[in-house]
Amino acid sequence: xxxxxxxxxxxxxxxxxxxxxxxxxxxxxxxxxxxxxxxxxxxxxxxxxxxxxxxxxxxxxxxxxxxxxxxxxxxxxxxxxxxxxxxxxxxxxxxxxxxxxxxxxxxxxxxxxxxxxxxxxxxxxxxxxxxxxxxxxxxxxxxxxxxxxxxxxxxxxxxxxxxxxxxxxxxxxxxxxxxxxxxxxxxxxxxxxxxxxxxxxxxxxxxxxxxxxxxxxxxxxxxxxxxxxxxxxxxxxxxxxxxxxxxxxxxxxxxxxxxxxxxxxxxxxxxxxxxxxxxxxxxxxxxxxxxxxxxxxxxxxxxxxxxxxxxxxxxxxxxxxxxxxxxxxxxxxxxxxxxxxxxxxxxxxxxxxxxxxxxxx
Amino acid sequence: xxxxxxxxxxxxxxxxxxxxxxxxxxxxxxxxxxxxxxxxxxxxxxxxxxxxxxxxxxxxxxxxxxxxxxxxxxxxxxxxxxxxxxxxxxxxxxxxxxxxxxxxxxxxxxxxxxxxxxxxxxxxxxxxxxxxxxxxxxxxxxxxxxxxxxxxxxxxxxxxxxxxxxxxxxxxxxxxxxxxxxxxxxxxxxxxxxxxxxxxxxxxxxxxxxxxxxxxxxxxxxxxxxxxxxxxxxxxxxxxxxxxxxxxxxxxxxxxxxxxxxxxxxxxxxxxxxxxxxxxxxxxxxxxxxxxxxxxxxxxxxxxxxxxxxxxxxxxxxxxxxxxxxxxxxxxxxxxxxxxxxxxxxxxxxxxxxxxxxxxxxxxxxxxxxxxxxxxxxxxxxxxxxxxxxxxxxxxxxxxxxxxxxxxxxxxxxxxxxxxxxx
Numbered sequence: 001x002x003x004x005x006x007x008x009x010x011x012x013x014x015x016x017x018x019x020x021x022x023x024x025x026x027x028x029x030x031x032x033x034x035x036x037x038x039x040x041x042x043x044x045x046x047x048x049x050x051x052x053x054x055x056x057x058x059x060x061x062x063x064x065x066x067x068x069x070x071x072x073x074x075x076x077x078x079x080x081x082x083x084x085x086x087x088x089x090x091x092x093x094x095x096x097x098x099x100x101x102x103x104x105x106x107x108x109x110x111x112x113x114x115x116x117x118x119x120x121x122x123x124x125x126x127x128x129x130x131x132x133x134x135x136x137x138x139x140x141x142x143x144x145x146x147x148x149x150x151x152x153x154x155x156x157x158x159x160x161x162x163x164x165x166x167x168x169x170x171x172x173x174x175x176x177x178x179x180x181x182x183x184x185x186x187x188x189x190x191x192x193x194x195x196x197x198x199x200x201x202x203x204x205x206x207x208x209x210x211x212x213x214x215x216x217x218x219x220x221x222x223x224x225x226x227x228x229x230x231x232x233x234x235x236x237x238x239x240x241x242x243x244x245x246x247x248x249x250x251x252x253x254x255x256x257x258x259x260x261x262x263x264x265x266x267x268x269x270x271x272x273x274x275x276x277x278x279x280x281x282x283x284x285x286x287x288x289x290x291x292x293x294x295x296x297x298x299x300x301x302x303x304x305x306x307x308x309x310x311x312x313x314x315x316x317x318x319x320x321x322x323x324x325x326x327x328x329x330x331x332x333x334x335x336x337x338x339x340x341x342x343x344x345x346x347x348x349x350x351x352x353x354x355x356x357x358x359x360x361x
Numbered sequence: 362x363x364x365x366x367x368x369x370x371x372x373x374x375x376x377x378x379x380x381x382x383x384x385x386x387x388x389x390x391x392x393x394x395x396x397x398x399x400x401x402x403x404x405x406x407x408x409x410x411x412x413x414x415x416x417x418x419x420x421x422x423x424x425x426x427x428x429x430x431x432x433x434x435x436x437x438x439x440x441x442x443x444x445x446x447x448x449x450x451x452x453x454x455x456x457x458x459x460x461x462x463x464x465x466x467x468x469x470x471x472x473x474x475x476x477x478x479x480x481x482x483x484x485x486x487x488x489x490x491x492x493x494x495x496x497x498x499x500x501x502x503x504x505x506x507x508x509x510x511x512x513x514x515x516x517x518x519x520x521x522x523x524x525x526x527x528x529x530x531x532x533x534x535x536x537x538x539x540x541x542x543x544x545x546x547x548x549x550x551x552x553x554x555x556x557x558x559x560x561x562x563x564x565x566x567x568x569x570x571x572x573x574x575x576x577x578x579x580x581x582x583x584x585x586x587x588x589x590x591x592x593x594x595x596x597x598x599x600x601x602x603x604x605x606x607x608x609x610x611x612x613x614x615x616x617x618x619x620x621x622x623x624x625x626x627x628x629x630x631x632x633x634x635x636x637x638x639x640x641x642x643x644x645x646x647x648x649x650x651x652x653x654x655x656x657x658x659x660x661x662x663x664x665x666x667x668x669x670x671x672x673x674x675x676x677x678x679x680x681x682x683x684x685x686x687x688x689x690x691x692x693x694x695x696x697x698x699x700x701x702x703x704x705x706x707x708x709x710x711x712x713x714x715x716x717x718x719x720x721x722x723x724x725x726x727x728x729x730x731x732x733x734x735x736x737x738x739x740x741x742x743x744x745x746x747x748x749x750x751x752x753x754x755x756x757x758x759x760x761x762x763x764x765x766x767x768x769x770x771x772x773x774x775x776x777x778x779x780x781x782x783x784x
Contacts, residue, residue: 067426069388069424113424158502160537164470164502166432167431167432167470170388170423170424183538184596184598184604186604186642186648186650187596187638187650188606188638188640188650188652191608191638191652192594192596192606195564195576195577195578196564196576197482198482198483198484198576198578199483199484199541199542199562199563199564199576199578200538200539200540200564201482202534203537203538209421209434209436210436210460210462210479210480211419211421211436211459211460213480213488214438214480217480217488217490218438218459218460218480218490219490219514219515219516220457220458220459220490220514221440221459221517222417222440222442222455223396223415227398227768228394230714230736230738230750230752230768230770231704231712231714231738231740231750231752233702233703233704233714233715233716233736233738234671234681234683234702240718241700241716241718241720241732241734241756242718242720242732242734242756242758244758244760245720245722245726245727245732245758245759245760246696246720246726246732248694248726249689249691249695249696249722250689252693252694253656253663253665253691254612254632254634254656255612255614255617255632255658256590256612256614256617256632259614259617259618260487260488260617261488261516262516266516273404274404302659304627304628305630305659306614306628306630306658306659306660308615308624308627308630309614309615309617309618309624311624311627312618312622312624316622316623316624318623319623321623321624323623323624323627324623336626337626337627338627338628338629339629340629341626341629344585344587345585353553354553355621355622355623355625358623359623
């Protein structure tokens with residue numbers, strides 16, 4: 001191939017790779033600056049409480065709220081009922097932290113499911129039963145009610161045993177991952193997560209939905225996960241780097257490894273393109289020269305006994321499979337069944353199982 | 362034609378589910394990934410250039426408020442691709458649905474139903490993807506039954522192996538971190554049995570005060586009356602900085618073939634693997650992990666050992682660097698792997714990664730004994746929820762004398778609460 005032809009081959013690659021970052025730069029904005037942080041409302045809860053303002057006087061909507069979706073913070077008109085002179089004076093900084101860019105309340109992602117409507121009467125409209133700490137102008141740490149306020153009334157153990165966190169928690173994925181005792185994600189988690197998910201899948205599902213599993217385990221994925229996430233160099237991925245060169249060794253090390261995810265003809269689709277199967281346009285045998293000779297060091301018999309899945313990956317064409325020519329009843333290859341076969345496959349199975357008739361005609 | 366029908370059908374289902382979800386859910390989480398890669402694709406000694414453009418979409422909608430339904434979610438994950446250059450699969454347009462299901466929990470979450478394309482993870486399922494229905498009933502919190510019915514999903518590049526599936530699992534769950542179940546799975550292919558398995562699984566914490574977890578699994582092939590797969594694992598978290606584990610696994614490779622395959626009659630060999638791993642956080646910034654397993658099969662005994670050291674450096678320990686090695690020894694082959702990797706935050710919004718791997722093979726692979734691969738990535742979080750990634754990979758391998766690959770990726774992550782639904 002001429003140098004020019006080589007160069008031409010890479011032109012579409014270079015254009016495609018260059019186009020995406022350029023597109024991103026446009027999306028980022030003309031000056032590349034980030035949007036201004038949202039304004040925050042300066043509201044001293046303690047001052048209002050001391051003045052005897054009831055919570056529900058401002059948070060009217062919460063009284064009937066059966067879910068946490070929506071906006072339960074008071075509208076500006078509610079503030080202006082008492083502080084309209086500040087707005088008239090143009091004193092935006094009285095309420096808005098960023099007076100130059102005043103804005104509404106920032107949208108907050110809710111992490112809990114709770115019906116205020118069914119709780120407010122139970123606590124006799126005493127919101128402080130749960131809301132022990134409220135936002136102030138000078139931030140003093142998290143103000144979300146601690147879980148102990150829930151468990152002081154609700155029996156948590158039952159839901160905990162059942163693994164049904166989603167009754168209250170929107171999901172647990174938003175919490176920072178900690179190595180939870182007995183569900184540790186550290187160490188060789190790639191090896192360990194399978195047995196864990198097999199028997200405790202509901203626990204996994206509290207943080208990971210099936211899209212997480214499907215990244216690796218779906219049978220229809222677009223690409224291996226290490227191609228999808230090249231930036232995750234600290235993660236343990238099975239096919240990382242030059243898997244093509246070592247795939248035969250890995251398959252020999254664990255004959256079931258490939259079969260767990262890949263369809264039986266997965267190998268065949270590549271090997272056919274590589275002219276390594278009988279279905280290829282110009283087939284070449286990938287087997288050693290003495291592969292067909294019983295007793296030779298590379299005889300196919302013992303190899304097939306040990307790793308029959310590899311044989312099937314290319315040669316399974318049902319009743320037309322290559323093995324039948326020699327190993328059918330009366331064929332030169334003799335009986336291929338392993339010892340003890342008839343102990344759990346009685347002779348009359350031949351009449352019941354259509355597959356048997358391929359050899360036992 | 363078949364593929365085109367499949368793509369259209371998948372798109373229709375996905376569109377319907379996504380549309381319904383956006384229309385009624387309160388919380389929508391969505392991600393979109395656009396990915397362009399260019400790589401040399403070697404086919405029978407000839408180098409072709411493949412330039413696929415992928416669009417991967419995932420949508421999860423939750424918090425529906427329907428009468429009589431405690432929780433409901435709709436999940437859809439799928440992809441489409443246009444192959445530029447010389448496509449490997451011979452098709453310019455490709456696409457499929459990985460998942461697409463709706464799930465509802467009712468009667469105080471004692472009954473759950475999931476309908477659509479999903480994974481069967483628990484028990485005998487072995488992560489089997491299928492189109493169908495899962496119904497789970499928990500008459501009491503600590504025990505229940507699930508049943509599944511449908512058709513297995515045909516794997517990509519694979520042919521259909523099974524057109525009907527029925528499965529079930531009965532389980533007891535005495536604690537959040539403990540569960541035991543017995544499960545059954547049958548796959549039929551044109552009326553013939555492709556799989557008929559009975560499995561037992563368990564994960565237990567024997568003593569509450571001791572962080573020792575035991576898990577076990579045994580899957581029996583009913584037609585062959587043999588163990589297809591079995592394993593036991595003990596994991597002891599001595600403390601948060603130290604964890605050790607021991608495991609043993611036996612598999613029968615021939616039982617991973619469909620029972621109606623002609624190749625299922627040729628072998629009854631087994632493969633055994635035993636070993637353990639160690640994880641230690643030696644310093645707040647230094648982690649060590651290693652594992653060792655002995656492999657025994659009909660060809661003899663092999664060994665598989667690996668070690669990985671990871672350190673965190675820089676301001677606020679935001680940078681990571683590590684070394685990794687693996688040695689796999691089999692009777693007729695094996696290799697040694699050495700790898701170095703690093704993640705460096707070069708600016709508040711820009712992360713660079715580097716990854717270099719080398720493989721030294723015990724026997725010739727296509728006439729060569731070594732393989733070298735280097736990769737570098739630049740990721741830029743250019744706006745909240747947006748990330749652009751550019752990757753370059755260079756390699757010298759037994760199958761490609763010299764290779765340079767490029768990839769660009771644009772990711773958008775959305776999580777929003779759409780609206781309040783008045784009841």
